[in-house]
Amino acid sequence: MVKKILVIAYGTLTEFIRNRIFLFLIIFGLAIGATSSLLPAISPEDKIKLILRVTFTMIGLFSTLLIIYFIATSINRDIEEKTIFTVFSRPASRFMYISGKAIGFFSIAFIMVFVLSGVTLGYLMVVHGKGLLETRIYKPVKYIKGHGPIIIGDMAHLELASTGVDLIGDGSSAVWTFHGLNRIPFKEDKVQISLKMGGVNASSNAGTAFVGIDILDKDDKQLQTTQYTYVGSMNPEACVAVDRSIVAQNEEVKVKVFPSGKNFYIAPQKNDTAFLLRNHCSFYSNYFRAFGFVYFMVSLLCVITLSAAAFFGQKMALVVSFFAYITGNTLPYLKSFGSLIGMKSVAEMQSFIPGHGHLHQTETYSKLPAYLTEGFHITVVKKFIICFSSIFPNFKRFDPTGYFLQGTYIDNIIFLQMVAYMLFYGSIFLSLAWLCFWKRELVGR
Amino acid sequence: MIAQKYVVEINNLTKVYRNLFSSCEVKAVDNLSFYIRRGEVCGFLGPNGAGKTTTVMLLLGFLKPTSGTISVLGQKPSHVGVKERIGFLPEESYFYKFFNADEILDYYGSLFKMESKVKRRRIDELIEMVGLKEARKRRLREYSKGMLRRIGIAQALINDPEFIILDEPTSGLDPIGTQEVKELIINLKQSGKTILMSSHLLADVQGVCDRVILLHQGKLIVEGPTREILSKKGYFRFEVQDDTGSTREQIRNFTEQNGIKITSMGTSAITLEEFFVKSIKNAGNNNIQ
Numbered sequence: 001m002v003k004k005i006l007v008i009a010y011g012t013l014t015e016f017i018r019n020r021i022f023l024f025l026i027i028f029g030l031a032i033g034a035t036s037s038l039l040p041a042i043s044p045e046d047k048i049k050l051i052l053r054v055t056f057t058m059i060g061l062f063s064t065l066l067i068i069y070f071i072a073t074s075i076n077r078d079i080e081e082k083t084i085f086t087v088f089s090r091p092a093s094r095f096m097y098i099s100g101k102a103i104g105f106f107s108i109a110f111i112m113v114f115v116l117s118g119v120t121l122g123y124l125m126v127v128h129g130k131g132l133l134e135t136r137i138y139k140p141v142k143y144i145k146g147h148g149p150i151i152i153g154d155m156a157h158l159e160l161a162s163t164g165v166d167l168i169g170d171g172s173s174a175v176w177t178f179h180g181l182n183r184i185p186f187k188e189d190k191v192q193i194s195l196k197m198g199g200v201n202a203s204s205n206a207g208t209a210f211v212g213i214d215i216l217d218k219d220d221k222q223l224q225t226t227q228y229t230y231v232g233s234m235n236p237e238a239c240v241a242v243d244r245s246i247v248a249q250n251e252e253v254k255v256k257v258f259p260s261g262k263n264f265y266i267a268p269q270k271n272d273t274a275f276l277l278r279n280h281c282s283f284y285s286n287y288f289r290a291f292g293f294v295y296f297m298v299s300l301l302c303v304i305t306l307s308a309a310a311f312f313g314q315k316m317a318l319v320v321s322f323f324a325y326i327t328g329n330t331l332p333y334l335k336s337f338g339s340l341i342g343m344k345s346v347a348e349m350q351s352f353i354p355g356h357g358h359l360h361q362t363e364t365y366s367k368l369p370a371y372l373t374e375g376f377h378i379t380v381v382k383k384f385i386i387c388f389s390s391i392f393p394n395f396k397r398f399d400p401t402g403y404f405l406q407g408t409y410i411d412n413i414i415f416l417q418m419v420a421y422m423l424f425y426g427s428i429f430l431s432l433a434w435l436c437f438w439k440r441e442l443v444g445r
Numbered sequence: 446m447i448a449q450k451y452v453v454e455i456n457n458l459t460k461v462y463r464n465l466f467s468s469c470e471v472k473a474v475d476n477l478s479f480y481i482r483r484g485e486v487c488g489f490l491g492p493n494g495a496g497k498t499t500t501v502m503l504l505l506g507f508l509k510p511t512s513g514t515i516s517v518l519g520q521k522p523s524h525v526g527v528k529e530r531i532g533f534l535p536e537e538s539y540f541y542k543f544f545n546a547d548e549i550l551d552y553y554g555s556l557f558k559m560e561s562k563v564k565r566r567r568i569d570e571l572i573e574m575v576g577l578k579e580a581r582k583r584r585l586r587e588y589s590k591g592m593l594r595r596i597g598i599a600q601a602l603i604n605d606p607e608f609i610i611l612d613e614p615t616s617g618l619d620p621i622g623t624q625e626v627k628e629l630i631i632n633l634k635q636s637g638k639t640i641l642m643s644s645h646l647l648a649d650v651q652g653v654c655d656r657v658i659l660l661h662q663g664k665l666i667v668e669g670p671t672r673e674i675l676s677k678k679g680y681f682r683f684e685v686q687d688d689t690g691s692t693r694e695q696i697r698n699f700t701e702q703n704g705i706k707i708t709s710m711g712t713s714a715i716t717l718e719e720f721f722v723k724s725i726k727n728a729g730n731n732n733i734q
Binding site: 083088091092442 | 505506508525526528529535540541544548552553555557558604
């Protein structure tokens with residue numbers, strides 16, 4: 001049986017290779033590299049971060065669009081052109097056919113993402129070679145949580161505390177206070193600190209806020225020049241590099257994060273956390289893990305499209321797959337939206353949508369007419385959206401761009417979590433594809 | 446394993462196509478019963494929409510019957526194992542056209558339990574047999590209709606099947622190709638294969654089929670041995686060699702004297718197909734000389 005499945009997979013892969021999509025992949029890869037190089041940035045380091053962010057977003061997008069189109073047409077072309085009859089008149093079951101196709105599509109997805117990533121990386125190495133090599137990738141060492149002093153594992157003499165929120169809303173800032181950093185034997189010139197916030201929001205710039213970070217002493221005196229960085233609105237984390245000499249001379253160091261323009265808002269929460277970032281790894285190691293993330297997302301899309309194509313015709317399969325892609329990428333927003341439905345008070349909304357802390361926005365929500373905020377239908381819609389967004393796969397989890405923005409390492413646990421996540425949802429959708437195809441009539445009249 | 450007498454047994458088979466979104470129903474096959482004996486070539490005839498293709502799809506397990514039973518080589522047609530022993534040539538050339546002849550035969554051959562060496566040898570034999578040796582490395586999308594038909598026949602025989610379903614096997618072939626396919630079918634019959642041949646070209650069926658099944662609107666109209674069906678009871682014909690040029694007159698006189706009624710008399714002629722094949726072969730031989 002395995003041999004037959006592999007034969008069908010080989011056929012699928014050959015079809016892709018002989019369609020000469022490779023040429024498009026190389027052109028796409030170069031276009032991605034060239035486009036991302038044109039991005040404006042305030043510093044060379046930020047430019048590299050932005051380039052990598054755009055690169056991976058576009059690799060994911062191109063691979064997804066191509067694979068969705070290829071799968072939806074491949075299965076239905078087999079049925080419409082009746083090529084499938086020459087397969088099923090052989091000792092090959094529907095299970096073998098779908099399994100073979102799935103393996104073929106996974107291989108194609110791998111080739112696509114690999115070629116796109118490789119071409120793009122090649123282009124970036126030629127154009128920004130030095131900049132890439134100098135990009136530092138940090139590994140979060142310890143997870144610091146809560147308000148009171150926390151004793152951290154092997155660094156037992158360190159006490160860290162987060163004072164939580166100072167302000168929320170337009171023009172707000174948040175201050176983290178660290179005690180005892182001077183007792184840690186840092187080896188590097190810069191001490192990297194990552195601040196995890198409940199939410200940021202930007203009314204422009206595609207969900208990325210631009211924030212400033214000040215390092216202050218206990219009397220709020222500025223200890224080094226303000227640093228600026230981008231913070232993604234999903235899973236926001238602001239990174240700052242503090243001079244080792246400053247850390248060594250101060251028992252108490254405050255880190256103040258504030259939005260850098262009127263279009264940006266930050267909304268830190270009381271349970272926000274901080275990481276100390278140490279043990280930097282190679283840029284390429286992170287790049288290939290990020291490649292893995294994109295591959296997992298495209299593979300998951302492969303199985304979703306396969307199950308759609310196993311049940312629907314070509315056009316409907318395309319519509320369903322694109323809907324799945326868009327929904328999976330906006331799921332966190334959908335969940336927030338579901339939570340928001342029916343809420344009446346600003347305070348209630350603030351607690352659910354930390355990234356939308358801006359007062360005017362929440363006031364607008366509260367002015368909605370009654371039929372949009374109460375009644376049985378609202379309860380049903382709210383529960384449906386929350387339930388759907390809880391069970392549908394969240395493609396944002398596979399987005400590696402945040403790691404490049406923050407310069408943090410994609411560690412093994414996170415990587416394995418993503419593998420498990422992909423396998424879990426992949427097996428569900430693959431079973432659905434088998435089930436749909438098993439019941440599908442291949443001949444109509 | 447004891448060889449069964451019948452390769453195909455169909456009893457009270459009915460297939461109704463239903464539309465999910467309307468009450469419209471089409472009865473493609475209506476209470477059909479027939480059988481195919483082991484080792485015979487059976488012609489499957491009928492006008493468009495008679496239910497031939499639906500019956501073939503049911504025989505291959507692509508469709509499920511609404512009612513009735515089908516047995517192919519003693520098993521249900523949906524059984525994957527039974528496909529090891531079946532060869533199928535579809536009506537149109539439904540193949541992956543990005544493969545070449547070698548690759549397509551290797552692809553289909555790999556779906557059977559065949560040893561690699563046996564498969565390789567079989568591919569070479571079949572390509573030689575269907576006359577595609579020169580074009581074996583060309584992609585199928587570059588093939589003419591006739592060439593696709595030839596590779597179709599080759600792929601149907603890749604597993605050396607016991608039972609072969611040929612849907613319009615001579616469609617798209619020139620008279621020489623048609624003649625070769627007919628000879629191939631006769632050779633296959635002589636080697637003990639059972640063949641179901643569906644065709645609109647009645648002359649082809651008449652030339653090679655032992656038995657014919659005629660369908661109309663999903664129902665069986667006529668079924669029986671080709672010779673019996675086509676014979677006119679009470680009539681017979683013979684061909685006479687006329688060397689002197691007066692034989693015709695002599696026969697006429699004899700029959701009139703003895704009260705025998707002649708219903709038709711004429712000069713014997715070969716068919717245009719026979720003439721075409723003969724002429725092309727002669728031209729080929731002259732060129733070689």
